[in-house]
Amino acid sequence: MRKAAALSTAAALALAATSGVAAMQSPPKAEDVVGNASQVELRDGLDTGNLSSKRITMAYFQRIFSLDRPREELTPAEQKAADAMKAGAPAGQSLRSIIALNNLAMAQAHESDLRYRAGAPLGPLDGLPILVKDNIETKDAMATTAGSLALKDNITGRDAPIIARLRAGGVVILGKANLSEWANIRSDNSISGWSATGGQTRNPYALDRNTCGSSSGSGAAVAAGLAWAAIGTETDGSITCPAAINGIVGLKPTVGLLSRTYIVPISHSQDTPGPMTRTVRDAALMLNAMAGSDPADAATKEADARKVDYTAGLKPDALKGVRIGVMRYAAGFHPGTDAEFEKALAVLKAQGATLVEVKEFPNRDKIGGDELIVLLTELKADLNSYLASTDPLKVKTRTLADVIAFNKANADKEMPLFGQELFEKAQATKGLTDPDYIKARDEAKRLAGPEGIDALLKADKLDALVAPTLGPAWLIDPVLGDRFVGGGAGGAAAVAGYPHLTVPMGSVRGLPVGLSFVGAAWSEARLLAYGYAFEQATHARRMPSFLATISE
Known part of the structure; x- marks a missing residue:
């Protein structure tokens, strides 16, 4: 159903671009409005009246048409809209990060603009467009496919509760992001970022390299500035891996903080949605909007009691006096990544953290x-x-x-x-x-949680654990498939159902690598505070250059 949804959207965009809807004389230049903008910058534009939600949404569509698909693959209506915007992806420069565009996005943006004009925005995210991984249902006229042609007509008319919460805050649903088909559970020999519905997602830092998965489209699109934020899902690594590989922030929350209802599942023990953004503050804002109990998801019964304002502790000095365990067992897999990790450890120490070496994880094998x-x-x-x-x-x-x-x-x-x-x-x-x-479930939870992460934190009175998330992006290879480098930082957190945050740490020959913060259950606020302090001390993230290959 991607074509039908995109057709309606493209027609609306073409009309807006050619007729000056809402007093726009011409479509805005995307790079002037969105690109690397955070929630703070976009919201400031909305509050001052220098921007409108329609203008922001239009700018994201323009950027999508310019970067995500080559012109020859657009429908006639999409081509008309792209031509009106003077947008079009150069040959070979297409991310394929988006499966479908929302034909109601401009209408949602218009409703937000009316609220701003009345002085009554719904909240800090009102009018801001996001992308949604295409295994999460929205009631808009877009199929939820999980990347599979088997679900190409799966238009349910239902909002997942996390989407309903965002929509209640005025968020504009821009479209659906590509993913590793069926969230990368179909085959041991899969190629991350590939789906039959969306094709192969490409890394915006080097287009011949992988985006990791399964939230591949969410990671690539946010990195490329096609949206200020996206939602991913994780069972084990599917938020944190593509976030790190694409140089953005990704948070896998505690299982049960966010509802999983109307999300195509893998495992009720480990599945969770989570935010993917370019800044830690943006991730915290998204978490604020999505967190909460859902009667249809028993795992979330504690969520209302556990959730807090995740932006409250975001302070540059949040690492002062904190005890951090250095997960040496999850490092040492790649010299370039190790060098960036040592720089990161020096920053943590300079910001007032005490570092404690953790050489092994009990019963990890x-x-x-x-x-x-x-x-x-x-x-x-x-x-x-x-x-x-x-x-x-x-x-x-x-x-x-x-x-x-x-x-x-x-x-x-x-x-x-x-x-x-x-x-x-x-x-x-x-x-x-x-x-x-039952035996495997109980033993895995016990070894990863109480006798694993919890035991490590307790033994040395630690506040959190850190390690490189994994190494840099590998080449897309249809013969050999995925070739992960490292990646031991978050496995235990995934199995235990504990939170895991990755923040841009640096780069290896222009390819991003991330720093992981892992903590006990319900410690999202603490991890976000530590990640924010590290982010503010380093400003390690760099915008992608869309190189054909890293040798350039």
């Missing part, structure tokens, strides 16, 4: 095998439940078994590069009452 049992067992149960909730006239695949059969029948489109062996293993699992699953 035992967690991975148990985690896989949990993920595959829960994937079958949870995906079957989700598919059963969709419209049978629009979604013919009603179970995981149906999806497997669909992929086989459409292998030329769905499996041209890699297979679905993890789906097949998940289909063979025995259900949520299987003793082996």
Whole structure:
């Protein structure tokens, strides 16, 4: 359904661009309005009247048309809109970070402008457009596909509760971001950032390099300035990996702080949505808007009691007197990344933190095998439940078994590069009452949480743990697939359901690398404060240059 939604949007944009809707004589130059703008800058423009939500939304669309798809792949209406805006992606310079554009975005922006004119904006995010990973439902006329052609008509008319919360604050839903298909759970040999619906997402720092996944489109689009913020989801690494690889901030919250209702699932034990932004403050603002209990998601029963104002502790001196554990076991995998990590540690120390060496994580090797049992067992149960909730006239695949059969029948489109062996293993699992699953679930949680992260924090009276998130982006390789470098910083946090924040740390030959902050359950405010202090001391993030290859 990407074409239909984009067609309606493009027609509206073409009309606005050519007729001067809302007193605009010509469409704004995207680089003058959005580009690297944060919430503070955009909101200041709205408050002063120098910007309008329609102008901001138009500017993001212009930037999308300029960077995300080559002109020859646009529909005729999209081409008309792009021509009116004098926008068009040069040959070979296309990110493919967005699957669908929202045909109601300009109308939502107009409603926001009316509120500003009346002096009654709904909150700090009113009028600001965001992108939503395409495994999260919105009631706009866009399918929620999880990147799969099996869900190409999955227009549900439902807002996920996190979207409803954002919408209640006046946020404009700009469109749906590309992702690793089925959130990267289909195959061990997948290529992160690829989906049958959206194609291969590319890294804006070097277009021949990967974006990581599964929130690949969210990461690339925010890095490229196609939106000031996006929502990703994570089961294990799917927010923090693409955030670090694309040089932005990503927060995987405590499982249960944000609702998972109407999000295409993998695992109820580990799944969570989270914010992906260019600054820590923006991530905190997004978290403020999304956090809260949902009666339909039992994991969120404590959320209302646990949530706080996540911007309150964002101070440049937040690291003073803090005890930080240095996860040496999660470093040492790449010389360039290690060099940036040592610089980061020096900054933490200079900002008043006490650093304590943590050489090993207890029972780390035992967690991975148990985690896989949990993920595959829960994937079958949870995906079957989700598919059963969709419209049978629009979604013919009603179970995981149906999806497997669909992929086989459409292998030329769905499996041209890699297979679905993890789906097949998940289909063979025995259900949520299987003793082996229950044992694996309980043991993984215990080893990762109480006997892992909690034990490390308690042993040395630590406030948080740090490590490199992972190494720089690897080349997109349809033959060998993904080649992750490092990545041990957040695995335990994912399994335990604990928060994990990544913040730009530096770069290796122009490719970003991130610094991870990991803490106990419900410690998001603390981690964001530490990340903010580090961010303000370093200003490590750099805008991408959209190089064809890093050798340039």
